[in-house]
Amino acid sequence: ARQSWGYQDHNGPEVWHELFPLANGDRQSPIAIKSSEVKYDPFLRPLSFSYDLTSPKVILNCGYAFSIECDDTEDRSVLRAGPLKGSYRLRQLHFHWGPTDDYGSEHTVDGLEFAAELHVVHWNSEKYPCFVDAAQQPDGLAIVGVLVKAGEHNSPLQKVINVLDVIKTKGSQVAFTNFDPSSLFPESLDYWTYHGSLTVPPLLESVIWIVLRQPITASSEQLATFRSLLCSAKGEPACCLLSNCRPPQPLRNRHVRAFFH
Numbered sequence: 001a002r003q004s005w006g007y008q009d010h011n012g013p014e015v016w017h018e019l020f021p022l023a024n025g026d027r028q029s030p031i032a033i034k035s036s037e038v039k040y041d042p043f044l045r046p047l048s049f050s051y052d053l054t055s056p057k058v059i060l061n062c063g064y065a066f067s068i069e070c071d072d073t074e075d076r077s078v079l080r081a082g083p084l085k086g087s088y089r090l091r092q093l094h095f096h097w098g099p100t101d102d103y104g105s106e107h108t109v110d111g112l113e114f115a116a117e118l119h120v121v122h123w124n125s126e127k128y129p130c131f132v133d134a135a136q137q138p139d140g141l142a143i144v145g146v147l148v149k150a151g152e153h154n155s156p157l158q159k160v161i162n163v164l165d166v167i168k169t170k171g172s173q174v175a176f177t178n179f180d181p182s183s184l185f186p187e188s189l190d191y192w193t194y195h196g197s198l199t200v201p202p203l204l205e206s207v208i209w210i211v212l213r214q215p216i217t218a219s220s221e222q223l224a225t226f227r228s229l230l231c232s233a234k235g236e237p238a239c240c241l242l243s244n245c246r247p248p249q250p251l252r253n254r255h256v257r258a259f260f261h
């Protein structure tokens with residue numbers, strides 16, 4: 001079978017449609033947010049989340065990113081309110097980044113690209129029995145996107161950075177717990193929201209996106225550590241994961257709503 005997907009020329013975002021036709025769908029993510037075209041929606045509520053420190057279990061190098069996988073067998077860490085109906089259970093969190101500090105986020109704001117982007121993935125545990133089922137439904141997933149600017153050292157992030165050298169190769173994982181994902185959130189929880197998709201194959205159109213307006217920072221050294229991860233497995237020729245960001249996709253017939261004035 002064809003090489004699986006990735007972020008290089010031969011298997012990257014420009015050719016994903018060959019294996020995943022949803023790539024050309026009408027609610028794909030990420031998007032370029034144009035703040036002048038968003039619509040303030042008075043019915044949007046503040047985000048409400050409660051995360052249990054012990055939900056995170058392992059940190060994994062999945063070859064296209066590293067992700068902190070959480071125990072989602074019960075409703076211990078959930079996201080509610082905001083644009084959501086019901087409660088969404090924390091599943092995993094991961095980052096996207098670029099080859100330099102000049103770009104690497106997936107969502108852009110008024111044409112501005114950020115150095116990286118954090119995604120905190122939740123699924124609708126009130127309506128669906130598990131993540132994989134929820135991922136097939138239009139209201140199945142809720143993902144909080146946090147833009148990352150190159151700048152000050154980020155100390156909560158350092159706890160994650162410190163273990164990356166232990167999961168250098170694709171497929172490696174190590175225990176990672178006693179971590180509060182909200183320690184990575186900015187002070188303001190103002191957000192934009194729109195209906196979109198996974199930004200990685202299978203690109204399922206099942207995501208209510210909640211992109212926080214205020215970026216967080218990470219130092220250049222911290223961002224460089226992301227790029228030292230390998231997309232190659234142990235024993236294969238080393239290949240650094242220099243970039244794993246999908247470019248913005250057509251907005252088509254969608255509106256972005258803002259929670260703030």
Ligand SMILES: NS(=O)(=O)c1c(F)c(F)c(-n2cc(CC3CCCCC3)nn2)c(F)c1F
Nearest residue numbers: 094119121132135141143197198199200202
């Ligand atoms: N960038 S993103 O949009 O925040 C993002 C996500 F939303 C994801 F859900 C995943 N994801 C992919 C799978 C495999 C599942 C395999 C069975 C079908 C569902 C996907 N597990 N989690 C993911 F990797 C990712 F990057």
Ligand SMILES: [Zn+2]
Nearest residue numbers: 094096119199
């Ligand atoms: Zn992501």
